[in-house]
């Protein structure tokens with residue numbers, strides 16, 4: 203039973219724990235390494251992968267208030283928030299980066315948000331960059347007519363979201379030596395690492411260039427748990443230049459992986475993660491007998 207105003211997320215029937223699937227891939231087996239896929243992409247058709255784990259605790263905490271959040275014009279997080287609003291009957295407001303978009307037709311991603319009932323407000327890029335500054339945020343909420351809203355940060359990574367992702371680690375306790383995941387804000391990795399047992403380690407593959415993520419993940423763990431948690435590290439070699447950048451080589455790799463294993467490979471995050479893991483296996487980075495889990499955090503329709 204949920205209290206008044208608190209949405210009952212069990213009505214959405216998430217598939218939890220998400221399935222863990224072994225794949226036979228000779229690039230790993232020839233090194234004596236097992237590869238398993240943690241199919242978070244199967245948790246829920248609209249709140250896919252880490253979106254469920256990050257949003258669910260925030261939807262509960264919002265207790266029926268309108269949810270306001272931020273994102274770029276193709277943000278998976280905006281789409282998932284809009285879908286959650288439709289499914290749970292909650293008002294949602296999306297603050298979208300780029301004022302110039304306001305007089306253009308909506309792209310398919312934003313059209314989907316709007317069809318799901320999300321109220322969209324376009325914000326100029328310089329204000330958008332300052333959106334975490336309290337005065338700027340207050341002005342943005344006033345301008346959007348949403349001073350009563352529950353605010354979820356860009357990418358959805360706040361302390362509640364990070365704590366929600368701890369369950370991902372707990373589900374994998376005793377099932378793997380290394381758990382690898384693609385990182386944007388690093389919130390999912392911050393929670394995952396906290397949920398693993400002491401003999402397991404998490405490996406993050408950042409999809410953005412910059413080298414700022416170690417500090418961000420430390421800060422997120424501090425906010426969520428009061429200090430560092432788990433054994434984690436990042437491998438910064440697989441961002442392919444910048445966020446959303448792909449190359450013919452990466453595209454061919456993703457298509458080949460889909461053919462080999464019959465799993466759709468989301469291109470912005472999951473393709474870079476899997477490419478990184480195949481490279482690491484080839485480099486002999488995993489000891490013989492190791493079990494490596496790759497977390498499938500999204501689906502290819504999302505990209």
Ligand SMILES: Cc1ncc(COP(=O)(O)O)c(C=O)c1O
Pocket residue numbers: 251252278279357359384385386387388389390391468471472499500501
């Ligand atoms: C498919 C997918 N995988 C991974 C991530 C990375 O999550 P995080 O921002 O928590 O690092 C995202 C981020 O939104 C995503 O959409």
